[in-house]
Amino acid sequence: VNKFLKDATVEVKLISFKFTVLGEVNRPGTYRNFNNQLTVLEAIGMAGDINIYGDRSHVIVLRSTPKGTKSYRFNLHKKDILQSEAFFLLPNDVVYVQPIKTKPFALNMPVVSFFLTTLVSTLSLTLLVLKL
Numbered sequence: 001v002n003k004f005l006k007d008a009t010v011e012v013k014l015i016s017f018k019f020t021v022l023g024e025v026n027r028p029g030t031y032r033n034f035n036n037q038l039t040v041l042e043a044i045g046m047a048g049d050i051n052i053y054g055d056r057s058h059v060i061v062l063r064s065t066p067k068g069t070k071s072y073r074f075n076l077h078k079k080d081i082l083q084s085e086a087f088f089l090l091p092n093d094v095v096y097v098q099p100i101k102t103k104p105f106a107l108n109m110p111v112v113s114f115f116l117t118t119l120v121s122t123l124s125l126t127l128l129v130l131k132l
Helices: 040-046 079-083 103-131
Strands: 017-023 029-033 054-065 068-074 094-099
Touching: 017 040, 029 040, 040 054, 040 094
Parallel strands: 017 094
Antiparallel strands: 017 029, 054 068, 054 094
């Protein structure tokens, strides 16, 4: 700029950046932020909040650095997340909400209950027929 203007000052501002929210949220995906700051809590809110299978005590922010990918772990139940250097998101950060440990059991519950109902019904019918 100094080639064309005398004593010029250039100010560069980040107008928007993208970030991704994955895992157990209602609307996972890539979003754009148009504010100069965005917190992990706001990012999760933009993704529709954590669903019933999400673990609020195990949220991870993945950030690319020149030395590789760095991960930051959060427990949303504690106040100390405010002091984390990853509380405010940077461009291309990924927020991942881990599932609760009982999710596989909860998802398989209809299959298990169908199996148990069938087994008990068959056993009851067999005992009834044998008694007659």
